[in-house]
Amino acid sequence: MFVAAGAALALVVVGGGTAYAMDNSVTLDNDGEQQTVHTFGGTVQDVLDSADITLGENDAVAPSPDTEIGTGDHVLVRSQRDLTVEIDGHEVSGGVHAATLEEGLPQLGLDPEGVELSEDLGAEIPEEGLDVTAERAPRMVVMYDTVRTEVRTTGETVQDVLDAAGTEPGEHDIVSPEPEEEATDGMVVDITPVLGEPEVEEVPIEAEEVEEEDPDLPEGEREVVTEAEDGVKEVTTATILRNGEEHEHQLREEVITEPVDGLVKVGTQQEEGSAPEGGGAAGDLNWAGLAECESGGDPTAVNSAGGYYGLYQFSEQTWQSVGGTGLPSEASPDEQTQRAQQLYNAVDGNWQSQWPVCGVHLHQ
Known part of the structure; x- marks a missing residue:
């Protein structure tokens, strides 16, 4: 059995008075029972005498009997009672001058916030004593940059953990997890100190400009439908302490005005009678023969393996290189032939x- 050595009464009494030859009204707390005592005396002993209280050998009183008091002061009297706490497989016990568990636990060297008890903290300790069981509260850690504080607490939130550790973050300090979040066994609460006042700056949010093809506009013509407008955001930065060194850090950003993306229509309509450049030496070749070999003469043909389209089985990349848009298989047969002739001229007849494979048909 473990007996707390030197268990002492630790009571706080508000106020200290000066004796006057008048009726003093004093609150007397005798083992948790409070009463108002009137006395013409000016000391704690006078209050005890007026209340017909004689201190026993093991009783304690605060303030001491010879302390001067006045109206509005408090006097506490506690008799010694046995308190036994079974915790972690052993007992901590001793005589305490306490009316409740909350008063008695510190006299046994136990933190009321650091244990989970079988009784409420406000439970009274009867004259015959009290036995309770307890479990150590969950262990948690608070890291204030590099300073580590380990605590045990039954608190339910991160703020409760901070309170148990006696840590009060600064106004702008970064606490993670946030104070209102749930506390969990073994958690580490990180506090990043913010040095000085944060600075707020307005920063533009660049808007994008989107281009959209319009077959109703002449080819190459551009029409602005929506002007691009940049947005604005507020960026808050500060100097923080990380691993003992100062760093610039962005605390947060807030969008004040959303950007508006611009829209520009780009014409793709070709003038009537115009066509891609073809003809020349290529115009006299056997394009029908080439088409029959490549696609069976089907302008909408798509290679079963994918990636080649139309009469002459253009790839998309090659089709675009000679000015084609969309898929070759979606263009007219005349355009496909003219683009093929243009390609032939572009590669100098190669x-x-x-x-x-099929190109030999061009010269048959």
């Missing part, structure tokens, strides 16, 4: 580089 048909083998474009149609290595």
